[in-house]
Amino acid sequence: MAVSLTVNGERVSRVVPVRQHLVDFLRIELGLTGAHLGCEHGICGACSVRVDGVVVRGCLMLAVQADGAQVVTIEGLAETGEIADLQEAFVERNALQCGYCTPGMLMTAAELLEQAAPRSREEIRTFLSGNYCRCTGYHAIVDAVETTLMKRLERGSEPSVMIEKSVSSL
Amino acid sequence: MKAPRFSYVRAESVEHALGLLEEHGEEARILAGGQSLMPTLNMRLSQPKLLIDINRLAALEGISLRGDNVRIGALARHVAVANSPVVAEHLPLVAEAMPHVAHVAVRNRGTFGGSIALADPAAELPACALALGATFVVAGAGGRRSIAAADYFRGLYETARKHNELLVEALIPVRRPGFVSVFMELARRHGDFAIAGVAFHLEIAGGVVRSGRLAYFASEDKPTLARKALAAILGKRLDGECAEAAAAALSEDLEPMSNPQGSAKMRLHLQRVLTQRALEVAANRAGAAA
Numbered sequence: 001m002a003v004s005l006t007v008n009g010e011r012v013s014r015v016v017p018v019r020q021h022l023v024d025f026l027r028i029e030l031g032l033t034g035a036h037l038g039c040e041h042g043i044c045g046a047c048s049v050r051v052d053g054v055v056v057r058g059c060l061m062l063a064v065q066a067d068g069a070q071v072v073t074i075e076g077l078a079e080t081g082e083i084a085d086l087q088e089a090f091v092e093r094n095a096l097q098c099g100y101c102t103p104g105m106l107m108t109a110a111e112l113l114e115q116a117a118p119r120s121r122e123e124i125r126t127f128l129s130g131n132y133c134r135c136t137g138y139h140a141i142v143d144a145v146e147t148t149l150m151k152r153l154e155r156g157s158e159p160s161v162m163i164e165k166s167v168s169s170l
Numbered sequence: 171m172k173a174p175r176f177s178y179v180r181a182e183s184v185e186h187a188l189g190l191l192e193e194h195g196e197e198a199r200i201l202a203g204g205q206s207l208m209p210t211l212n213m214r215l216s217q218p219k220l221l222i223d224i225n226r227l228a229a230l231e232g233i234s235l236r237g238d239n240v241r242i243g244a245l246a247r248h249v250a251v252a253n254s255p256v257v258a259e260h261l262p263l264v265a266e267a268m269p270h271v272a273h274v275a276v277r278n279r280g281t282f283g284g285s286i287a288l289a290d291p292a293a294e295l296p297a298c299a300l301a302l303g304a305t306f307v308v309a310g311a312g313g314r315r316s317i318a319a320a321d322y323f324r325g326l327y328e329t330a331r332k333h334n335e336l337l338v339e340a341l342i343p344v345r346r347p348g349f350v351s352v353f354m355e356l357a358r359r360h361g362d363f364a365i366a367g368v369a370f371h372l373e374i375a376g377g378v379v380r381s382g383r384l385a386y387f388a389s390e391d392k393p394t395l396a397r398k399a400l401a402a403i404l405g406k407r408l409d410g411e412c413a414e415a416a417a418a419a420l421s422e423d424l425e426p427m428s429n430p431q432g433s434a435k436m437r438l439h440l441q442r443v444l445t446q447r448a449l450e451v452a453a454n455r456a457g458a459a460a
Binding site for chain 2: 045
């Protein structure tokens, strides 16, 4: 079946098997290997990608369902600079070891940061609860997200440095 | 694993979807949010011949006040229900349950109707619908019909919806003055399937329980109303002793299933614990509202 969609700001058209899920499409057809496949049944969150502005499980959506959609993967998200501060905080705080969960973790955390609301550590944990990490014990991840959120909220009070989400600039 | 081969059709209208259901019978499955169907496909636990994708049917979307009911379209995403001011104002039980429905990424895609249509015994929304006396509207070749929640849930993933019918919307009565609701569940990880859960909707006047429903999930093969436990609190002042009596009566209402997440005995115990906690909260909320 033919699909046409926007991936990280670029228009792509392909013919795909209808049973192919979105992450296999991104990885195999487009070579975007940032989204990982862990459990492939919606539990681990390693395959998280952004579809039409919100984070979803890439393994629980068919590629054909993304026809006409705006898809952003971790590659696109990193390239726009939207989460440069979060990435820095992950390195700073050592919030990853093997890194398998990291793209999904960043995609989910990006949605929390985008909402720009004050959050307790408990709320951050709950927000990230759909993303498994088997290395870090989560503490450092929560640290990194919390630090980034607090910095953004501080800066957010100065309108000149508002974080801009820009996919179209790619 | 990868999903088995199937055919896929993007439904253009409700009638189109119904025609396909009629034509393909039980070999066709409706694809809504896909947050439960896709895992079963990827694990090859189900092998339908045809998927009918209803995601582009705008007629099935939306959340709005309709007379004395809130109408939730079958395709309303969990995130939309969770953020809806109409739900927050008129269906506080549903609003309280929403943060427990899976995780952010699943809520962004999963649908209210999908949860009701699947009828997973550990799911939150079927229990809320049962507690609130919701009505489900299904469309079939011969037209539409309404099914009361109490008649709808039949057993393990079994509902009164026929295979050639499509769930269109839920109509849920708005909360009337004097009613309070409480939702609670226990899960090993926030957002995972509950191992015990309650959805209570009670009319309390002057501290005394006048009417209502006590719905339980994650223990029976379907969401279940506890009649004996309710009888134990009706007409009584809702205090600790009363809550204890309700918890004690629960063994006559529930016969929890054992599974790797917990034995029947443990689940009954947890439902009793939740019953007492939730009734205490209900009493406090009623007191605060009075």
